[in-house]
Amino acid sequence: MRKLGGVRVPHRKTTAASVPKPIPIPPEVRLPMSMHIGAPASPVVKAGEAVKVGQVIGEASGFVSSPIHASVSGTVKRVDDRDPVTGLRALSVVIASDGEQAPYGGLRVPDVRDTDSFLAAVRDSGTVGLGGAGFPTAVKLTVKDASAIDYILINCAECEPYITSDTRTMLDETQLLAEGAQLLREYLGTKDIVFGIESNKPEAINKLTALMADKPGIEVRPLPSLYPQGGEKVLIYHITGRRVPEGKLPLDAGVIVLNCTTLSAIVKYIKTGMPLVSKCVTVDGSAVKSPANVIAPIGAPLSALFDFCGGLRGDVKKVLMGGPMMGVSVPSLDMPVLKATNAALAFSEKDSRLPEESPCIRCGRCVSHCPMGLMPLNIERAYHMKRPEMLEAYKAHLCMECGCCAYSCPAKRMLVQYIKLAKAMLSDYRSAKKAGAEGGEAK
Ligand code: SF4
Ligand code: SF4
Known part of the structure; x- marks a missing residue:
């Protein structure tokens, strides 16, 4: 099968053997009501209220x-408007x-006996895509026609350098x-569950393969290590x-993809x-004295992990939440661990320096390595020319x-920086076009 672009990146998974250890509970945690894709949760607690571990403090609002x-x-200190840290x-x-x-006294083991109660449990668990996407898992698993799902893929690729929290x-x-794979088969009726793992994790491949050997419909598939x-x-x-058809969801190709840590949390x-109240986070990078995997309460400041x-x-010089390829640089060590945080990386001045840009030589490498089949050099050019209609034609919105x-x-x-700006430009252009069309129709 033809490969979809991609690049070979150094793995640097030096923490793979580091069994996660819990950090001391920090004096304060900050829990943003918007750490998932979709509508922010609505706080149901007030300043001064006592809370216990696992208690709902924000209800899903849609x-x-x-x-x-x-x-x-502990005690709710305050509910901050427009989060000053994040x-x-x-x-x-x-x-x-x-x-x-102290655990919340109202916690109960959910009564899971059919598809509806399984999906309700997934929703109540507070689980979202823990590989970094943050999409609410219950929404992903709620499908009108379960027979349309041919495969559920358990994403164990963990292809970004440094990160080993999924490996753990x-x-x-x-x-x-x-057990999770069997629950998915039982309650969603999906026949084929495939664990996809990059071949640079032989220990995990062997362990999963041995355990799944006698389980029909569950396969462990080693994949090339290619980011x-x-x-x-x-x-x-x-x-x-x-x-996946352009502009459509994996479900339109008969597939659901779940990250392995998401499945484990369910x-x-x-x-x-x-429910989901803590997270395994890989702490690594050239500026970290003793890199390791840690378990942190969600909302703990990154400083507590370091x-x-x-x-x-x-x-x-630079601190990232997430990996070096897709992670986000953060301005403060007060930034809290979010549900989808899988790594906190800190780099020295030397490793943070950006290389000098030089003019494009039209070599085409960016095109041949793009897994989405895009033409990044043309997207960059259209962005500098301020030509959103060209960005539309070059399908800048498909860039991941x-x-x-x-x-x-x-x-x-x-x-990537130019394409991110280009996507924002295209989004504004589309909104203006839509508003114009609607205004025209109204007349
Ligand atoms: S932008 Fe693309 S075509 Fe231009 S130099 Fe870089 S890789 Fe080559
Ligand atoms: S254009 Fe987007 S999807 Fe393609 S390689 Fe660049 S960042 Fe990745």
Whole structure:
């Protein structure tokens, strides 16, 4: 099968053998009500209220939304408007921890006996795409016609350099993954569940393969280590040979993709009644003294994770949430761990320097490495020319911001940054066009 572009990146998965350890509970956690795609949750607690671990502090406010739970026990300090730390246009609940980590008394193991109760449990667990996407999992699994799902793919690719938190899920929670796959088969009726793993994780492949060997309809599929193997559309193509139609969802190709840590979190909730309140995060990078995997309460400041890993070296210049290819640079170590945070990376001044751009030599490498079949050099040009109609023609909106184009560019063009700006320009253009058309119709 033809490969969909991609690049070979250094793996740097030096923390793969680091069994996650819990960090000390920080004095304060900050829980943004918008750490998922969709409508922000609505806070249901007020300043001064006592809360316990697992208690709902934000209710889902629509179908595409997710509840938020207290990750520490203590007292609500305040509910911040327009979060001053994350900059998100949503409320944040700040909780002062009492250090007790007392579980909420109202937690119950959910009664899962059919598809509806299974989906209700997924919703109540507060699980969203934990591989970084943050899309509410219950919404993804709610389909009108279950017979339209031919495959559920469990995304174990973890193709970004440095990140090993999913690897730890595969090694430490293998049994939960096996149980999760069976729950999906039982309650969604999907016949084929495939775990897709990059071949640079032989230990995880062996462990999962041994456990799934006697389970019909569940397969473990090793895949080439080629970034972005874990991109949803790339994974679907490389496992099933199907392409997601342009502008459509994986479901339109008969496929649902779930991250492995997402699946494990669902099973934990179904077995214990404790929703998603903590996260395994890889802490690494050249400015981190002792890189490791840690378990942090959601909402803990990044500084608490770095402190647990021996602190940062003096020449730290850049801090990322997520991996070096698709992660986001953060302005402050007060930034909280979000549900979808899988890595906190800190880099020295030397490793943070951006290379000098030079003019495009039209070599075409960015085109041949783009997994979406786009022409990044033309998108960049159309952006600089301020020609949104050309961006439309070049399908800039299909870019998944994987960074393969910039990584392969010998002229070091900052293609991803330009394409992000181009997408914003195209979005404004489309909105204006739509508003114009509607105004015309109204007349
Ligand atoms: S890889 Fe860089 S230099 Fe080559 S065509 Fe693309 S933008 Fe131009
Ligand atoms: S254009 Fe977008 S999808 Fe294509 S390689 Fe560049 S960042 Fe990735």
